[in-house]
Amino acid sequence: MRPEELPEIRHLHLFRDMSQANFETLMASSYAQNFPQGLEMVRQGDPADFLHIVLEGAVELFAQWSGRECTMAVVRPVSTFILAACIRDAPYLMSARTLERTRIILVPASDLRAMFRRDSEFAVSVINELASCYRSVVRNAKTLKLRNSRERVASYLLRQSLLVGGAQSYILPVEKRLLASYLGMTPENMSRTLRTLEADGVKMDGARVIITDREKLTALAIPDRLIDGPDDIASTNGSGLPVAE
Amino acid sequence: MRPEELPEIRHLHLFRDMSQANFETLMASSYAQNFPQGLEMVRQGDPADFLHIVLEGAVELFAQWSGRECTMAVVRPVSTFILAACIRDAPYLMSARTLERTRIILVPASDLRAMFRRDSEFAVSVINELASCYRSVVRNAKTLKLRNSRERVASYLLRQSLLVGGAQSYILPVEKRLLASYLGMTPENMSRTLRTLEADGVKMDGARVIITDREKLTALAIPDRLIDGPDDIASTNGSGLPVAE
DNA sequence: CGAGCGGTTGAGGCATGTCAAGAGTTGTGG
DNA sequence: CCACAACTCTTGACATGCCTCAACCGCTCG
Numbered sequence: 181m182r183p184e185e186l187p188e189i190r191h192l193h194l195f196r197d198m199s200q201a202n203f204e205t206l207m208a209s210s211y212a213q214n215f216p217q218g219l220e221m222v223r224q225g226d227p228a229d230f231l232h233i234v235l236e237g238a239v240e241l242f243a244q245w246s247g248r249e250c251t252m253a254v255v256r257p258v259s260t261f262i263l264a265a266c267i268r269d270a271p272y273l274m275s276a277r278t279l280e281r282t283r284i285i286l287v288p289a290s291d292l293r294a295m296f297r298r299d300s301e302f303a304v305s306v307i308n309e310l311a312s313c314y315r316s317v318v319r320n321a322k323t324l325k326l327r328n329s330r331e332r333v334a335s336y337l338l339r340q341s342l343l344v345g346g347a348q349s350y351i352l353p354v355e356k357r358l359l360a361s362y363l364g365m366t367p368e369n370m371s372r373t374l375r376t377l378e379a380d381g382v383k384m385d386g387a388r389v390i391i392t393d394r395e396k397l398t399a400l401a402i403p404d405r406l407i408d409g410p411d412d413i414a415s416t417n418g419s420g421l422p423v424a425e
Numbered sequence: 426m427r428p429e430e431l432p433e434i435r436h437l438h439l440f441r442d443m444s445q446a447n448f449e450t451l452m453a454s455s456y457a458q459n460f461p462q463g464l465e466m467v468r469q470g471d472p473a474d475f476l477h478i479v480l481e482g483a484v485e486l487f488a489q490w491s492g493r494e495c496t497m498a499v500v501r502p503v504s505t506f507i508l509a510a511c512i513r514d515a516p517y518l519m520s521a522r523t524l525e526r527t528r529i530i531l532v533p534a535s536d537l538r539a540m541f542r543r544d545s546e547f548a549v550s551v552i553n554e555l556a557s558c559y560r561s562v563v564r565n566a567k568t569l570k571l572r573n574s575r576e577r578v579a580s581y582l583l584r585q586s587l588l589v590g591g592a593q594s595y596i597l598p599v600e601k602r603l604l605a606s607y608l609g610m611t612p613e614n615m616s617r618t619l620r621t622l623e624a625d626g627v628k629m630d631g632a633r634v635i636i637t638d639r640e641k642l643t644a645l646a647i648p649d650r651l652i653d654g655p656d657d658i659a660s661t662n663g664s665g666l667p668v669a670e
Numbered sequence: 671c672g673a674g675c676g677g678t679t680g681a682g683g684c685a686t687g688t689c690a691a692g693a694g695t696t697g698t699g700g
Numbered sequence: 701c702c703a704c705a706a707c708t709c710t711t712g713a714c715a716t717g718c719c720t721c722a723a724c725c726g727c728t729c730g
Contacts, residue, residue, distance in 0.1 A: 224651055225650075225651055243567045243570070243571060243651075244571075245567065245571040245572065245647070245649055245651075245652060246571070246572075246647050246649075248571050249571075250567075250570040250571055252563070252566065252567075252570075263556075264555075264556040264559045264560055264563075265560070267552055267553065267556040268553070268556050268557065268560065270560070271650075271651065273560060273563050273564065273567070273651050274563070296548075296549070296552060297545070297549060300542070300545045300548060303541075303545060303548040303549065303552065304541070304542060304548065306552050307512055307541060307548065307551050307552055307555065308512065308513070310509075310552065310555035310556055310559055311508075311509040311512040311513050311555055312513065313559055314509045314555055314558055314559045314562065315509055315510070315513065315515070315518060317559065317562040317563055317566060318497070318509075318518050318519070318562055319518065320566055321497065321562060321565055321566050321569065322488045322490065322495075322497075322518070324566065324569050324570070324609075325488070325495045325497075325569070325609050326488060326489075326490040326491070326493050326494075326495055327490065328685075328686095329685080329686075330685090355708075355709095356708075356709070357707095357708065357709080364569075364570050365686075365687090366686075366687060366688085367708080367709070367710090368686090368687075368688085368689095368709090368710080368711085369685085369686055369687070370709095371709060371710055371711080372686095372710085372711085375710090375711095386709095402490070402491050404490055404491075405470075405516075406469055406470055406488075406490075406516065406518050407490060573717075573718095574717080574718075575717090600676070600677095601676075601677070602675095602676065602677080610718075610719090611718075611719060611720085612676080612677070612678090613677090613678080613679085613718090613719075613720085613721095614717085614718055614719070615677095616677065616678055616679080617678085617679080617718095620678085620679090631677095
């Protein structure tokens, strides 16, 4: 692990409040690894041996069942993932693959579990992290059950705009097919939906989103702080897809 | 609060490992309340002032958006709910209403937050509880995105059978319309789906479920431990709908 | 006994998925 | 540098899953 990386990790809410000595202990047993693009680094069902910290690149978390597959989240630097599985000492519920060349820090789950028993500040950080992540997934479930696909797309596009400072135009942070899977629809349906949304105040130009009538788009998306944020810790990471650990 | 209720609460994983003195302190600042059937006791968006412990009755957690509404979970004794909101000192993401006459213990959120900073055993319990709940919701999201409504019904019916000891016949723990909402479908669609499932090894007689061909039903449901369990702590409570806090 | 509610059934329509084909883009190896 | 392969994205045609609206049954409870 490069010395200049330690402050980046230390800066995470999860590691910010623990003692310096304990942080160093935890990092001493961890190690870095680089993965090429498109590599499945975690397979759902495997025992959760390591907390993963993304330092560079991007990781897709996805789930599989009966030959089907769907994107659950995208994790970008600097964030952690699969904390809950590590804590429960249970199998991963999701698989992970790299979307780009990616650099990861692996923190042994057993050391992690030992550490929050020793360092009560760290325990409090873990509690806050898990509570935030829990709320993110609940929000996700709400949008899936309460909004149709058209509304999900609209609210995603609007929310992304706010995340980049309310910009009238921005570039999608992920491929459309991945976004479609994340939003629970097929790429074809997504493509058609984007076309019809031109009548509702948003237009695409390749991967560029152009909001032509924010009021109209807002009327369709009906943003709700109990679904779309404002976010708790850790749910924004640049991909627009909340971190699910 | 009745003295005989304390051991029931103490028995929960969440409160099992803290010191007796601290448990008593926490309970001393809590109080019981009885609600009639059909009362909305928590409204989404309200500040989370109390952790709720269900001692008797049943509580539905549901979410609303733009005039629509869906059931997120049902909580039965003895369980807690809305832990995460209390920890984050954030607004409730879900509303709650009683399905029956219900007795609840209210634990002030501020005392709760103070307590896990003082009692490190309690902090570890909170961590485990949150991690379990997180995993429950992820499972929930997986079933919503990976299975169609027919498969969700089939796997629910099969899973319930296992929860009551692999019984060939059992009574639905909740009304069908509520179950439909929980599974993300309309009551009409649920009714029709149950009818067609007769060809797949399960038959209804009112609220009674009769499994006529377990193998056939299993082939349709394709149970998966990464979606359907085996459960972590706290996800089984008799309703068959995982507790979402 | 009648109102209200849960459940069921039918008819019809819309939303979404599936299959297929083609355009555009990217990456790779000759 | 170009040709080709692989992939994303788009579009069309079609099938179907699911919802909506409406009516009716049966039960419960005031």
